Structure formats: C-alpha cells, structure tokens
Amino acid sequence: MRRRDEGSVTVEAALGMAGMTVMTVLLLASLVAMVGQLRCTDAAGEAARLLARGRPQEAAAAVDQIAPSGANLTYEQVGDRFTVRVTALPAGDLLPAVHLKATAYAVAEPKTEVANAPG
Numbered sequence: 001m002r003r004r005d006e007g008s009v010t011v012e013a014a015l016g017m018a019g020m021t022v023m024t025v026l027l028l029a030s031l032v033a034m035v036g037q038l039r040c041t042d043a044a045g046e047a048a049r050l051l052a053r054g055r056p057q058e059a060a061a062a063v064d065q066i067a068p069s070g071a072n073l074t075y076e077q078v079g080d081r082f083t084v085r086v087t088a089l090p091a092g093d094l095l096p097a098v099h100l101k102a103t104a105y106a107v108a109e110p111k112t113e114v115a116n117a118p119g
Contacts, residue, residue: 033090040068051082068089072088082108
C-alpha cells in the first residue's frame with residue numbers, strides 16, 4: 001500500500017480553495033451585472049413613459065433613481081415616437097469589459113411636446 005505525501009494534499013486543497021474563490025467571485029460579478037441590466041431596462045421603460053407624457057425632467061430623475069449609479073440617459077424623438085437608451089457600467093469598474101445598455105420605445109400622448117433634453 002502506498003502512502004500519500006501530506007504536502008501534496010495541502011497543495012491540492014490550496015488550489016481547490018483558490019478555484020472555488022475565483023468561481024464565487026465570477027458568480028457574484030455576473031449576478032451584479034444581471035441585476036444592473038434589469039435596472040437599466042426598468043429605467044429605460046420608465047423614462048420612455050415619462051417622455052411620452054411630456055415630462056423630461058422626471059424622466060432624468062427616474063433614471064437617476066432606478067438605474068445603477070453613473071447611468072447615462074439619451075433619447076431621440078422622431079415625430080411622436082421616442083427611443084430611449086440607458087447605459088451604465090455594472091458596480092462601477094467591477095467588470096470593465098461589460099457595458100450595460102437598455103432601449104425602450106414610446107409614442108407621445110396626444111398634444112404632448114418635449115422642449116428640453118433631460119438632465
């Protein structure tokens with residue numbers, strides 16, 4: 001019967017723990033990105049509805065409140081149709097290669113005018 005070297009068990013345990021740590025960090029980072037994407041989608045939808053009602057300042061405030069911090073709101077109006085885009089980075093610089101973005105569309109309510117850009 002061959003006896004196992006105690007040093008190799010320690011190295012295997014250390015590598016296993018390091019691997020589990022990396023996987024946990026990646027799982028948490030992906031969860032943060034997923035939640036951030038949902039928040040961007042919700043913010044874009046709410047901003048589109050508010051712009052369609054002629055409330056650009058409230059649309060900007062809604063994005064500031066709903067979307068991840070540092071999110072940007074841009075919109076384009078063509079005729080009575082609004083295209084709203086919300087972009088952000090998940091959790092600041094946690095995942096620098098990931099860019100969150102959401103787009104929403106809305107049609108202006110009758111007799112609604114938007115004179116000023118949000119912000």
